[in-house]
Amino acid sequence: MSFLEIKNIRKKIGNVEILKGIDIDLEKGGFLVLVGPSGCGKSTLLNAIAGLLPPTSGDIVIDGEVVTDLHPSKRDIAMVFQSYALYPNMTVEENIAFALEMRGIDKAERETAVASVAKTLQIEHLLKRRPSQLSGGQRQRVAMGRALVRKPRVFLFDEPLSNLDAKLRVEVRAEIKALHQNTNATIVYVTHDQIEAMTLATKIVVLKEGIVQQVGTPAEIYNLPANLFVADFMGSPAMNMLKGKVVAGGVALFGGSTTVAVPPTVTSALPAGKDVILGLRPEAITDSGLADPTAHAIAFVDAQVTMVEPTGSDTFVTGRMDGVNFTGRARAEVPVTLGQTFRFAFNLDKAVVFDPESGNRIG
Known part of the structure; x- marks a missing residue:
């Protein structure tokens, strides 16, 4: 049974239709990657799932619950941004614990949860530092930890590796894959990088101009592209x-x-x-x-x-x-x-x- 369902989602901004009837489903514990060129609508779709940009029509269902009109705070999702979005005046430990504190979780339980997440991401030695004292890769791990500690129903990643250099991108990509394997989290991940899509996904959605071109496993997308656009876009060098x-x-x-x-x-x-x-x-x-x-x-x-x-x-x-x-x-x-x-x-x-x-x- 599908855990996340995106049903005929359309989004208009002014007279421009950005999303043109998107239908996608994802099983619990799946890793869905939305991939496509700039302007294809992948970030718009992610923001619609998050509740940051309500769709013009269609429905979003999480674990059987229609969340289309719910406030983002009520959807039980966590988002990891390209820009990290850490609080500069807080330590790593405080950044990770902040969402739990806002929920009224007591201090002992917060400390246990933070310690567990820090161990998973291998950032125990960074807990007392502030974001300005961290490298780009370390900041991204902290952003992941802040999302992970909440144990949400769905994780959303918005091009989280685009600010990292090539070597760090490979390292953090491997950490995200390990995170998924170790936690069985349900993840929706946006990227324009087809290598990220191929290495991370259990299911890939290729978008072009707000229209789904193909949905499939990495092997299906790569070996049996549905059309010339998918064949050309996925793979380096191209087909x-x-x-x-x-x-x-x-x-x-x-x-x-x-x-x-x-x-x-x-x-x-x-x-x-x-x-x-x-x-x-x-x-x-x-x-x-x-x-x-x-x-x-x-x-x-x-x-x-x-x-x-x-x-x-x-x-x-x-x-x-x-x-x-x-x-x-x-x-x-x-x-x-x-x-x-x-x-x-x-x-x-x-x-x-x-x-x-x-x-x-x-x-």
Whole structure:
């Protein structure tokens, strides 16, 4: 049974409709990530759940209770902001305990609760410091502790890592994941970073211009994107989108110079001559030595190398054939140089096919 239900939520600001009929449900203990480009409506939706921005229409239900018209303080939720929002004149201990104090919890119980949360987040040594004496990562842990100590029904995170540097972002992301695993908290998390979405979520919602594009697990979103927008937005580097045409034996690519055998369950239902877009993630395009020996369909393509990007563990290689660029992921030690002709292995078991007219996946 769904613990959090978002039912046909719409939000208009002036004449502009920001949210256009959002329907989402989340089980108890789930980790829902709202992801999409700036202006897609994800923060507006989070604020609607929090009660900070009432929707124009629709309902929000938490644990069977309709909370759409409830004041934020009555919803039993806790929010972690991008800006931390700590009280500068209070110590860490006082910041974490403040919500409990406002509820009238006695001092001994507050101290026990704060000590437990501080241990979970490994900030016991910071309890007597003030926010100005903390690093960005430490402040974010305190903000998380202040939310966690209340044991709310739902945690809301509004881009909590965007103010941190790259190394700290990875560390705090891991702490948020561990927090979820250890507490089984129900979390709704907003980010524009698709890596955060993939690593944290049990369920991802991809938004564009106030409309849900796809809802699914990280694996479903990544491997079976519902449309070209999701395919392009999720993944770094982005999915390769190769224009092709259905022919006998598969799909003709690169101006018809190469025919690849995509799964017949896809192309058999399509008329010959139909234009399609073949989607392949960079890891499905490798050097020939890294080709998956268990794959049913591998196509080898010789193309000129136009870019080499070593990352340490892998090397991203961009090839160009008949004016079309594509990016593959090769072994770190593979010998490849700019301008050479390089043999790429296309794992067509991993291919997805899109209709260029509608943009939707058709196989």
